[in-house]
Amino acid sequence: MADVYTKEKRREIMSRVRNKRTSPEEAVAELLCELGVKYRRNDRTLPGQPDFSVRSARLAVFVNGCFWHGHANCPRAKLPDSNAAFWANKIQKNKTRDRSVARKLRRSGWRIMTVWQCRLRKAERIRRRLARVIEQAEPGRLPGRFGA
DSSP states (O other), rough: OOSSOOOOHHHHHHHHHOOOSSSHHHHHHHHHTTOOOEEEESSSSSSTTSEEEEETTTEEEEEEETTTTTOOOGGGGGOOOOTHHHHHHHHHHHHHHHHHHHHHHHTTOEEEEEEEEEGGHHHHHHHHHHHHHHHHHHHTOGGGOOOO
């Protein structure tokens, strides 16, 4: 099936797709702030420039869009019918790069947490997971029920 938009219109639409400070990233930033965690955004000193790095816990957090990173069994990750070969190749390269970056980070002593866009509908689960991972690295770091 052909694209419903002209090439110019499709180019305009795609040019508006952001890769930093997206809505899912902002939601994770809010969760980290609620936990009182100090973090860096898009840390260029680390492989893959993670969306968030919590240096005190040596935690790299990647916020992945389901489509762009090929989230398995997710309806948001469905490839378009037009130019399917191009998209399949692009998504596969993204997944390969994600694995490579994760391997490099783990080898240098960092833990990886991937937050999928679709999972943010249950933000409290993500918040608890973040708290658990940070608490494991820094016992007593988080106030309230997550620590001392």
